[in-house]
Amino acid sequence: MTTFFRESWIVFNRQLRMNLRNPAWVIIGMLQPVLYLLLFGPLLEPVIAQLGGNKYTWFVPGMLVQLGIFGAFFAGFSLIGEWREGVIEAERVTPAHRSALLFGRLYRDLLQLFVQAVILVALGLVMGMDASFGGIVVGVVLTLMLGGACAAASNALALTTKSEDVMAPIINVVMMPVLLLSGILLPMSFGAGWLERLSDFMPIRHVVDAVRAAFFGDFDASMLWGVGWTVALFGLAVWWGTSVFKKENA
Amino acid sequence: MIRARGLVQTFHSGQGKQKKEVHAVRGVDLDVEEGEVVGFLGPNGAGKTTTLRILTTLLKPTAGTASVAGFDVATQAVDVRRSIGYCSQVGSTFSGAYAGDEVVDHGMLYGMSKKAAVAKGQELFDKLQLEGLWRRMPKNMSGGQKRRLDIAMALIHSPSLVFLDEPTTGLDPQARINLWQHIADLRAKQGATVFLTTHYLDEADALADRIVIIDRGEIVASDTADNLKAAVAGDLVDLEVSTDEQVVIARDKLGSISSDVEVDGHHVRGRVARAGKAVPGLLRDLENSGVGLESIEVVRPTLDDVFLTLTGRSLRDAEAAAEATPSPNAPAADVPTEGARA
Numbered sequence: 189m190t191t192f193f194r195e196s197w198i199v200f201n202r203q204l205r206m207n208l209r210n211p212a213w214v215i216i217g218m219l220q221p222v223l224y225l226l227l228f229g230p231l232l233e234p235v236i237a238q239l240g241g242n243k244y245t246w247f248v249p250g251m252l253v254q255l256g257i258f259g260a261f262f263a264g265f266s267l268i269g270e271w272r273e274g275v276i277e278a279e280r281v282t283p284a285h286r287s288a289l290l291f292g293r294l295y296r297d298l299l300q301l302f303v304q305a306v307i308l309v310a311l312g313l314v315m316g317m318d319a320s321f322g323g324i325v326v327g328v329v330l331t332l333m334l335g336g337a338c339a340a341a342s343n344a345l346a347l348t349t350k351s352e353d354v355m356a357p358i359i360n361v362v363m364m365p366v367l368l369l370s371g372i373l374l375p376m377s378f379g380a381g382w383l384e385r386l387s388d389f390m391p392i393r394h395v396v397d398a399v400r401a402a403f404f405g406d407f408d409a410s411m412l413w414g415v416g417w418t419v420a421l422f423g424l425a426v427w428w429g430t431s432v433f434k435k436e437n438a
Numbered sequence: 439m440i441r442a443r444g445l446v447q448t449f450h451s452g453q454g455k456q457k458k459e460v461h462a463v464r465g466v467d468l469d470v471e472e473g474e475v476v477g478f479l480g481p482n483g484a485g486k487t488t489t490l491r492i493l494t495t496l497l498k499p500t501a502g503t504a505s506v507a508g509f510d511v512a513t514q515a516v517d518v519r520r521s522i523g524y525c526s527q528v529g530s531t532f533s534g535a536y537a538g539d540e541v542v543d544h545g546m547l548y549g550m551s552k553k554a555a556v557a558k559g560q561e562l563f564d565k566l567q568l569e570g571l572w573r574r575m576p577k578n579m580s581g582g583q584k585r586r587l588d589i590a591m592a593l594i595h596s597p598s599l600v601f602l603d604e605p606t607t608g609l610d611p612q613a614r615i616n617l618w619q620h621i622a623d624l625r626a627k628q629g630a631t632v633f634l635t636t637h638y639l640d641e642a643d644a645l646a647d648r649i650v651i652i653d654r655g656e657i658v659a660s661d662t663a664d665n666l667k668a669a670v671a672g673d674l675v676d677l678e679v680s681t682d683e684q685v686v687i688a689r690d691k692l693g694s695i696s697s698d699v700e701v702d703g704h705h706v707r708g709r710v711a712r713a714g715k716a717v718p719g720l721l722r723d724l725e726n727s728g729v730g731l732e733s734i735e736v737v738r739p740t741l742d743d744v745f746l747t748l749t750g751r752s753l754r755d756a757e758a759a760a761e762a763t764p765s766p767n768a769p770a771a772d773v774p775t776e777g778a779r780a
Contacts, residue, residue: 195547202543206535270532278530278591281494282547283519 195284199292207296217259218304221251225311244317249327249399250372255304256335257366261359263297263339264346271350286433290343297339298332305331319403326402330418334395337421340429347432370396391417439599439631440470440493445502447488462488464655470633475625477646478635485655486635487603494524494601507599523592527604529584530591531576537587538572541594548595555594562590566620582613586620600624602634606641621645639741651745658748667739670747673713674737677706684729691723
């Protein structure tokens with residue numbers, strides 16, 4: 189286990205150095221939810237008035253999850269670049285654990301997501317968001333786990349397709365129903381009954397509900413569903429990612 | 439150092455009714471002794487890279503067994519990886535990272551401390567003429583410098599066996615010859631066993647103690663370059679005489695040591711095994727028979743002649759055909775994914 193952490197830490201350090209040399213994508217990734225917060229948030233005022241509560245306490249959790257999903261799902265693109273340059277093969281021929289090669293990259297994605305989440309939450313608080321510290325912590329942790337799941341899935345997809353041209357449309361196809369059916373932008377309860385029932389089958393919707401509940405301090409059954417789905421998605425994606433790293437090898 | 443028996447690698451290509459099996463490697467047997475430099479020669483698509491990927495644990499064989507540095511590639515893959523260095527044909531460093539950082543990180547993945555990896559890395563940079571490039575990114579290096587950096591990556595943990603996959607492909611002639619010297623030093627100065635794949639005849643000839651020729655997934659020959667040339671093709675001896683009578687005598691004398699003598703005007707030619715030993719006696723015979731030669735030329739066969747004799751086609755033609763037809767063995771990038779493996 190010590191060896192695993194040491195190896196994943198080496199991979200993490202390497203990845204972090206490369207990211208810090210080219211921080212443009214971190215900033216671009218951050219810009220989207222911030223723009224949503226600044227330019228879309230005010231439009232929600234009359235809508236959220238029907239639900240009661242602060243519009244940013246309602247909206248920031250959705251933006252957090254969006255950040256976690258969308259930012260992390262693009263992590264695999266950089267892996268394709270590394271694969272093309274022979275970096276992945278060079279790492280695979282070392283005795284390092286295959287899972288450490290994946291986890292080192294996940295640490296980088298999670299650190300990036302954490303920094304972005306902190307900025308987003310801080311901005312939300314400045315704009316009047318009303319949430320307890322404990323609720324924020326729980327919400328951010330759930331977001332990080334979901335982000336980790338998406339990053340692991342993205343890396344697995346990248347090594348499976350080995351092509352940006354194949355990967356980009358797949359991500360788009362997956363992302364569109366996630367965005368529309370998870371209540372990130374507007375509550376699903378605002379829609380027709382059938383739409384809400386349909387969204388019950390969308391795991392991310394439960395995660396969004398849980399993060400939102402955490403921010404509102406409602407630690408009820410919806411929280412359990414959300415935590416359950418987050419843990420399940422994380423476990424499943426990490427298993428997929430690790431098995432793809434292993435499968436490429438003997 | 440390497441022992442492989444009956445290695446088979448089969449890929450599936452295409453989908454649905456177009457799906458078909460591609461037999462990249464068909465029962466390869468291989469033995470490499472400690473301290474040997476072995477050239478694995480064949481055209482693109484012959485099965486070189488696939489065999490090498492099996493031996494470096496990057497690919498699990500469909501059938502057969504192989505042990506590398508005393509460890510089984512399938513069941514003791516981690517031990518194999520600890521013992522070998524691998525220089526892939528596509529490179530091994532991220533173009534936007536500092537060269538020194540890449541080498542140190544790579545060494546640390548082999549369990550080296552940072553201090554030890556830095557020290558070893560700097561030593562390798564000196565040996566491989568990469569001085570002053572520690573803080574340079576590979577994208578700003580020449581092709582030759584990048585390949586030497588790849589070799590430094592492969593050597594950072596002082597492996598006893600180094601696999602080099604087409605190490606000089608894409609380099610200009612000067613950079614190639616420079617890199618050859620460094621590859622020769624791997625054995626001479628570091629005592630490493632070297633297994634290199636190449637489709638360059640001159641490279642195999644210049645570097646390898648022994649040449650293993652693979653074609654269409656099968657080993658067709660394995661011996662020293664000299665023995666292969668002598669056994670398969672022989673040296674071409676061309677005698678030029680001045681009269682028709684001398685042509686008859688020369689044909690008879692050359693025919694006593696060659697089975698395929700041809701006459702072309704006043705030239706008499708024939709293939710002779712180990713001409714260096716046979717020609718002095720031939721010259722004495724001709725002199726004793728009163729034949730004064732106008733000229734004599736001994737042309738050593740090339741490995742292409744060997745390949746032609748063994749496979750019925752020129753290595754260069756095979757190369758051109760392979761380049762026109764994508765193959766599962768060509769660059770590593772073209773190898774179908776594990777999911778598509780049989």
